[in-house]
Each structure stands twice: as C-alpha cells, then as structure tokens.
Amino acid sequence: MTLIGKRVVQIKIKSEGDVFHELWKANPHKIPEASPTSIQKCQAHEGEAGTVGSILFWNYIHDDKECVAKTLIHDIDEEKKSVSFKILEGDLLELYKTFEIKVHVDTDGSDNLVTWTVEYEKLSPNVPDPDTLMDFYTKLTKDIETHHLKN
Template sequence: MALSGKRVAQIEIKSKGDVFHDLWKANPHHIPNLSPTLVQNCQTHNGETGTVGSVLHWNYFHDGKDCVAKTKILAIDEENKSINFQFVDGDFLKLYKSFYVYLHVDTKGSKHVVTWTVEYEKLSPNVPDPDTFMDFYKRLTKDIETNHL
C-alpha cells in the first residue's frame, strides 16, 4: 500500500471564478460566515493575509470532530487563479507526514470550475486516504457559492 497519494475534486460553480479566488486569497476570514457548519474560524497567524508565506489558523468541523489546522500559503498565481497551501500544524499532521492543498479556478467560456488537489504522505499504511477531506472541500465550495457568490 502506497503511503503517498494525490486526490482531485472538481466542482462547477455558477459565478465568476475571480470572486472565489479572491475570497481564498485576500479574505479567508469571511469563510466561516459563508460555511459556519464546516469552518468556525480563520485568522491570520503570521504574515499578511493574501501573501506568500502567511500562515492561517483554522478551526473546522471534519469527520464529526472539531479540528484545528495551520496552513501556509506557498504560492499565489493571479493569472491562473491558483493558490497553494501546506498544512504546517494541526490535527491532520497526526495522520499525515505532509499535506498540500492546491486550489485552482478555471474559466472556460461561461463555465467556472474549482479544482481542489491534495497531495499527501501518510505516516503509516493504516491511515486512510483523505477522501472525506475531498468531500469537505466539495461541500465547502458549494456553501460558499450558495452564501456568497
């Protein structure tokens, strides 16, 4: 059984991808208001919001549990509407040696597609693949679309 893996989820949204990208880049502290059942809090822990190197502290609800995470922004690409995060602390790192999340918003004609890609390395073969976390991102995307976009 492989310890490293990759998961991808794509969700079509009805509104403009720029708005979704800007929310995650510049205003992640608004996400708890848009999906309070999944995300309870988001605060900038280090650095300046919306800049590479900044660290965000998250309180969220996953798999029936209250969880915490700190994510570091590794890259922001305005032209391609993408943001790369690394989990640097929190509950997920009890199961995974490394955990990276790539958010990309693509616009093709009138269609806007949000792609979440997760790359991870498990601490042991007994750790499940993060499929429930991909479901979390799908639900979060739909909540944001419903309540904001």
Template structure:
C-alpha cells in the same frame, strides 16, 4: 500500496471563479460566515492575507469533530487563479507526514470550474486516503457559491 497520494475533484462554480479565488486569497477569515458548519474561524497568525509565506490558522469541523490546521500559503498564481496551502501544524499531521491543499479556477467558455487537489504522505500504511476531506472541500466550495448567489 504507497504512502503518498494525490486526490482531485472539479466542481462547476456558478458565482464567478474570480470571486472564489479572491475569497481564499484575501478574505479567508470571511469563510466562517459563508460556511459556519465547516469553518468556525480563520485567523491570520503571521504575514498578510493575500501574500505567500503568510500563516493562517483554521478552526473547522471534519467528520463531526472540531479540528485545527495551521497552514502556510506556499504559492499564489494570479493567472491560474490558484492558492496552495501546506499544513505545518494541527490534527492532520497526526495521520499525515505532509499535507497540502491546492485549488485553481479554470474558465471554459461561460463555465468556471474549481479544482481541488490534496497531496499527502501518510505516516502509516493503515491511514486512510483523505476522501472525506476532499468531500469537505467540495461542500465548502458549494457553500461559498451559495453565499454569493443568494446574498
């Protein structure tokens, strides 16, 4: 069993993939209003929302525990409607040497699909793959979708 891994999930998104991309790019601080049970806060630590190199601090709940993640925005791709975040400090680094989360939005005909990809390197063999974090990403996507479908 290796220490590096990659997990992905794809979710149909009914309230417009452009909207999803814009929320994470320019308004991640609003996500706590859309999904307060998962995200309690998102603060800009350095830079500007919507720019590569910006540093964002997330306060979130995972597996019933309050957690913190400081992330740098590694890349933004307008064409692929994607954003990649890399964790640089926080609770996840107690288990993982590296941890990145990327989403991108694809449109197939009338259907928008949000794909989350988690890439990581475990600190030790006995660390579990972050399946519950992938599930949290799916749930967060559904909360944002519901917020926009039922304002």
C-alpha cells in the same frame, strides 16, 4: 502499499470564479461567513493574508469533529487563479507526514470550475486516503457558491 498520494476533485460553480479565487487568496477570514458549518474561524497568525509566506490558523469541522490547522500560504498564482496551502500543524498531521492543498479556479464566461488537489504522505499504511476531506472541500465549495449567489 504506497504512502504518498494525491486526490483531486472538481466542482462546477455558477458564482464568479474570480470572486471565489479572491476569497481564498486575500479574504480567507470571510470563509466562515459563507460556510459556518464547515469553517468556524480563520485568522492570520503571521503575515498578511494574500501574501506568500503568511500563516493562517483555521478552526473547522471534519467528520463531525472539531479540528484545527495552521497553514502556510505556499504559492499564489494569479494567472492560473490558484492558491496553495501547506499544513504546518494540526489534526491532519496526526495521520499524514505532509499535507498540501491547492484550490484552483478555471473561468470561462459563466462556466467556472473549482479544482481541489491534495498531495500527502501517510504516516503509516493503515492511514486512510483523505477521501472524506475531498467531500469536505466539495461541500465547502457549494456553501461558498450558495452564499455568493444569494448576495
């Protein structure tokens, strides 16, 4: 059994893809406003949101459990509308040796597609693949979409 894995989920959204990308890139502190049942808090720990190398601290609910994560903004690609985060500390590292998250938005007129990709290395073969996290990202995306369509 391999310890290294990758999961991908794609979600069509009706809200503007550029707004979604900008939220993750430069305004992650506003995400709890859009999805308070998933993300309770996001604050800059070091550096400034929207810049590669900045570190963010997250409080979130996953599988009905309060969790935390400290993430490094690893990469921002304006052309591809993607932001990549690397987990530095937190609950996920109790199960995974490494965990990286990429959120990418494809925009084509009114058709927008959000793609979440996670790449990880498990600490042991007994650790489950992060399928429930992919459900978490789907719900989070739908919450953000609903929030933006209302406003």
